[in-house]
Amino acid sequence: MRLRALFASLALVLSSLLVVTATSAPAQADECYSWGRTLSEGASGSDVAELQVRVAGWAGYGVNMAIDGQFGPQTRAAVASFQSAYGLAADGVAGPATFSTIYALQDADCTPVHFSWAEVDGGCGQGGYSGGSVSAATVRTNLLRAMWRAEALRHRMGDQPLRVTSGFRSKACDQSVGGSGSGQHTYGTAIDLVPAGGGSPSFCTIASNARHAGFGGIFGPGYPGHDDHTHVDTRTSRAWSAPSCGI
Incomplete structure (x- = not known):
């Protein structure tokens, strides 16, 4: 009887441990x-x-x-x-x-908590992820990678909020805003960033820190058409140009 009682007690303890572990x-x-x-x-x-x-x-x-x-x-x-x-x-x-x-x-x-699909979907009022240089599924894969690097960039700058002003663009959209129609935005690899409030961080601070955040392409102040935002992208080669920031 004592052995049965002991085994019953052990079973109860083990059961409790399993619940705690779970x-x-x-x-x-x-x-x-x-x-x-x-x-x-x-x-x-x-x-x-x-x-x-x-x-x-x-x-x-x-x-x-x-x-x-x-x-x-x-x-x-x-x-x-x-x-x-x-x-x-x-x-x-x-x-x-x-x-x-x-x-x-x-x-x-x-998506990382400080960025969203709504910020990066098709520009020019089109929405969605079709009409680019790669399939919509690949565009979304690329955008997710860019957003996670932007999350790292944001944290590196002391969690100062950033906002995406342009993400994916179809070929037609890219051409309509002065692009080549086959640039990084059409692959979903690029996002354009601005401070979300108060003018801080500066575009140069964003560009400077982006060098440490896994971005192959960085274009900011001093590069034609980029004085009001910082462009970052995940191209595999390196192309950095923000002359006003010493980059």
Whole structure:
């Protein structure tokens, strides 16, 4: 009888522990994306690519990190910088604390909390993501990557609010506003940024900090037609020009 009572007590304790463990699991990402394993250098897969999208803006000065699903030294450095920027232990290993921080930074539609699809959809009053240089699905993939780098840029500048004035443009829209009809905006890789209020940060501050946020293209004050905004894009090559800002 005593043994049965002891086993019953142990079963109750184990049951309680299981409940506590289940309820204290890391916060999940709701409708967006949840990571199911700790990621470190040497890992590969779609979950690594999802992580890369969110930390690419922390890879370093002039580094436009590839989203290739391979957790190499560059990804480790980006994760460590992200961790440091958000007050976490900067070990370059993405585990529960890192993922919880990312979950807090993203909305259910996977956009970062300070940017939205409404800001970046088709210009010229067209809306949507069709009529560009790539498919609508690819446009959305590219825009999401640009928004996450903009989130990193924003945090780097002390969380000063930014606003997107132009995101995706169809070929026809791009031509109608003086573009080539085949520029970065038609791929969804580009966004134009301005301060959201009070004139701060300046366009030059945005351009200067964008060099550290994973953008291959940066055009700002002093570049023709860019004195009233800073253009950033995720092209793989580097093209920076903001002469009035010393860039």
